[in-house]
Amino acid sequence: MNSIPWQDVPLSWYLLLSAALFALGVVGFLIKRNLITVFMSIELMLNAVNLSFVTFAHQWGAVKGQIFVFFVMMVAAAEAAVGLAIIIAIFRVRATLAVDRIDLMKL
Amino acid sequence: MHLILFVVFAGFCLAGAINLLLQSHPINSALSLIVVMTSLAVLYLLLGAEFLAAAQVIVYAGAIMVLFTFVVMLLNADREERTLGSRAARAVGFPAVVAILAVLATLILHLQGVGTASIGQGLTNVKGSTNIEELSAVLFTKLLLPFEVTSVLILIAILGAVALARHGHGEDQGSGVRDQGSAIAFAASGNRIPESPQGSEGRQAAK
Numbered sequence: 273m274n275s276i277p278w279q280d281v282p283l284s285w286y287l288l289l290s291a292a293l294f295a296l297g298v299v300g301f302l303i304k305r306n307l308i309t310v311f312m313s314i315e316l317m318l319n320a321v322n323l324s325f326v327t328f329a330h331q332w333g334a335v336k337g338q339i340f341v342f343f344v345m346m347v348a349a350a351e352a353a354v355g356l357a358i359i360i361a362i363f364r365v366r367a368t369l370a371v372d373r374i375d376l377m378k379l
Numbered sequence: 380m381h382l383i384l385f386v387v388f389a390g391f392c393l394a395g396a397i398n399l400l401l402q403s404h405p406i407n408s409a410l411s412l413i414v415v416m417t418s419l420a421v422l423y424l425l426l427g428a429e430f431l432a433a434a435q436v437i438v439y440a441g442a443i444m445v446l447f448t449f450v451v452m453l454l455n456a457d458r459e460e461r462t463l464g465s466r467a468a469r470a471v472g473f474p475a476v477v478a479i480l481a482v483l484a485t486l487i488l489h490l491q492g493v494g495t496a497s498i499g500q501g502l503t504n505v506k507g508s509t510n511i512e513e514l515s516a517v518l519f520t521k522l523l524l525p526f527e528v529t530s531v532l533i534l535i536a537i538l539g540a541v542a543l544a545r546h547g548h549g550e551d552q553g554s555g556v557r558d559q560g561s562a563i564a565f566a567a568s569g570n571r572i573p574e575s576p577q578g579s580e581g582r583q584a585a586k
Binding site: 322352 | 493
């Protein structure tokens with residue numbers, strides 16, 4: 273390994289990227305008005321947390337961090353399938369995807 | 380090399396995420412999310428997680444995003460109307476986002492003992508052991524029960540998705556809300572029929 277020190281990336285940069293992606297996901301969750309796009313923002317937040325898991329797994333040399341990301345991926349796949357099925361069911365009943373009009377359970 | 384790859388793909392990640400927020404059409408948001416996930420796969424590769432990089436491309440950028448684009452096209456999702464969002468989002472949400480980001484950035488920048496990542500540096504320093512061997516050695520011995528439970532979870536999710544998304548022909552004599560809902564949906568699809576030739580074909584097929 274002829275790695276020159278300036279070529280090494282500090283792991284805190286990865287963590288900062290993860291925090292920025294998570295914040296962008298939260299902002300998307302708040303400002304997007306389409307049900308599918310809101311769901312995509314949730315996926316973005318999940319990915320940001322996965323990145324910090326992988327970063328810490330690299331930091332500590334721990335294999336369980338990567339295994340946790342694997343489980344998060346599996347649960348996200350299940351969540352996406354069920355969530356999109358719910359979105360299809362909502363669209364069938366309400367004929368809209370705008371979150372402002374899906375207000376049946378609003379006080 | 381590592382620095383250049385990190386900067387390029389972190390830039391792709393942030394650009395994709397910002398583009399997801401700025402686009403008003405859901406299909407454009409879905410495509411930019413694919414960019415984010417593929418760039419994240421490269422970052423996983425840089426961090427020495429080869430199996431997770433492959434799984435990220437296959438599961439996220441492949442399966443989940445195909446599901447998303449499929450639903451976007453199935454539901455004929457059009458341009459979203461811009462509203463200013465709820466009052467709670469403006470009053471509490473955005474300050475909370477800024478606060479969370481500031482606290483996280485401060486904490487991360489003050490972290491002590493965080494190492495660096497260089498290219499080719501894997502999970503451990505064991506010679507002749509690959510990433511997927513290390514993962515599977517733990518996953519199939521210590522964590523076998525959670526792994527199997529996950530497969531049951533996926534099975535339940537498949538059943539739930541099918542039960543939620545299928546047309547309930549046999550349940551039409553059920554509650555009135557469902558009848559009203561299907562009537563609304565039928566009226567909505569009826570309103571759209573003159574616009575699309577596929578809709579009229581569907582109605583002829585239904586007749």
